[in-house]
Amino acid sequence: MQAKASANLRHKLHEIIFEADTPVGKWFDVLLILSILLSVMLVMLDSVRAFHTSWGVWLRYGEWFFTILFTIEYALRLFCVGRPLSYATSFFGIVDLLAILPSYISIFLPGSRFLLVIRILRVLRIFRILKLVQYVGEASLLMKALRASRRKILVFLFTVLLLVIIFGSLMYLIESPENGFTSIPRSMYWAIVTLTTVGFGDIYPRTDLGQVISALIMIIGYGIIAVPTGIVTVELSHAFKKSLTTQACPECSLEGHDEDAAYCKYCGAQLNK
Numbered sequence: 211m212q213a214k215a216s217a218n219l220r221h222k223l224h225e226i227i228f229e230a231d232t233p234v235g236k237w238f239d240v241l242l243i244l245s246i247l248l249s250v251m252l253v254m255l256d257s258v259r260a261f262h263t264s265w266g267v268w269l270r271y272g273e274w275f276f277t278i279l280f281t282i283e284y285a286l287r288l289f290c291v292g293r294p295l296s297y298a299t300s301f302f303g304i305v306d307l308l309a310i311l312p313s314y315i316s317i318f319l320p321g322s323r324f325l326l327v328i329r330i331l332r333v334l335r336i337f338r339i340l341k342l343v344q345y346v347g348e349a350s351l352l353m354k355a356l357r358a359s360r361r362k363i364l365v366f367l368f369t370v371l372l373l374v375i376i377f378g379s380l381m382y383l384i385e386s387p388e389n390g391f392t393s394i395p396r397s398m399y400w401a402i403v404t405l406t407t408v409g410f411g412d413i414y415p416r417t418d419l420g421q422v423i424s425a426l427i428m429i430i431g432y433g434i435i436a437v438p439t440g441i442v443t444v445e446l447s448h449a450f451k452k453s454l455t456t457q458a459c460p461e462c463s464l465e466g467h468d469e470d471a472a473y474c475k476y477c478g479a480q481l482n483k
Contacts, residue, residue, distance in 0.1 A: 221460070223290035227283070228458035242283070246309075249276035250375075257382060257394040277313040284310060292461035292479065300463065370405065370434070377401040377427055384420045389413075405431040457481060 229235040249272075255261045256269040284306045288294040297303045378398030385391040390413035391400065400413045404427045415421050458465050461479035473480055 220290045223286055224458070224460050227287055227290060228460075228463060231457060245276060245279060249273065249280075252276070254394045259393065274313065277310055280306070281310050287463070290460075291463045293463075293477070296461070296477070297463040303463075373405060373427075373430065374398050374401045377405070377423065380423060381415065381420060384417060384423070385415050389416050389420075391415075401427065404428060405434070407431045407435070 225232055226234050226238050230239055252269050252272045256266065256273070261269065287297060287303075287306065291297045298307070375398060378401040379394055381400065382391050382394050382397040385397075391397045396413070403410050403413075404424060407428060415424050459474035459477060459479055459481060462474060462477040464474065464476045471481060
């Protein structure tokens with residue numbers, strides 16, 4: 211009886227946390243994304259001296275609130291899947307873990323809490339709500355093609371935003387305020403200028419490691435500009451010819467199954483219908 215109750219609880223939690231096709235699952239994803247964005251905003255504001263001086267204590271309280279919230283969410287994800295290790299070693303499982311580790315590490319290594327900006331990677335879950343995979347291949351009619359193009363542009367801008375936040379945060383940690391990197395937003399400004407190959411020269415790294423990262427960002431910037439959007443469109447249309455769902459396997463938590471699939475194509479477990 212107790213085992214059956216536990217199984218029912220795991221099934222309900224899995225439906226809420228992993229399934230984006232249900233109303234409750236969509237609300238959960240929306241609230242999760244808002245929490246992620248708010249937590250990243252707190253970390254970024256904490257790096258600004260004026261905000262840190264006036265609101266530093268409250269920003270730290272908010273940071274720990276979201277850390278505890280995400281820790282509970284991560285534990286529930288491990289609990290409601292049949293293969294916790296499979297989820298823990300997946301892409302999103304690793305990102306979920308990295309989203310909470312910096313806060314605990316900062317207890318022993320002060321300053322590492324700013325690595326919490328890696329939480330922004332978890333916003334990739336928003337594509338489950340946007341149903342991106344359903345629109346990429348619809349290019350037969352003009353309206354559907356425009357809608358698909360709009361989402362491709364959003365993906366491109368979102369990728370650039372991720373790079374800017376990550377590289378800006380790294381440079382804030384590596385370079386000192388004396389070199390002009392006084393906060394994460396200012397470091398992000400430098401990352402945007404460097405990634406777009408504009409190079410104003412008002413801020414520049416002076417450490418060896420900072421210069422290596424700058425060279426890497428410049429190369430990535432040339433790559434982003436050089437890749438033709440036509441090739442990306444063709445590759446995406448080939449990759450998503452089939453109609454896929456956002457349904458997650460209750461055992462391994464992986465997605466990308468066909469609409470009529472009864473079993474997981476990765477582990478063979480029966481899918482919830």
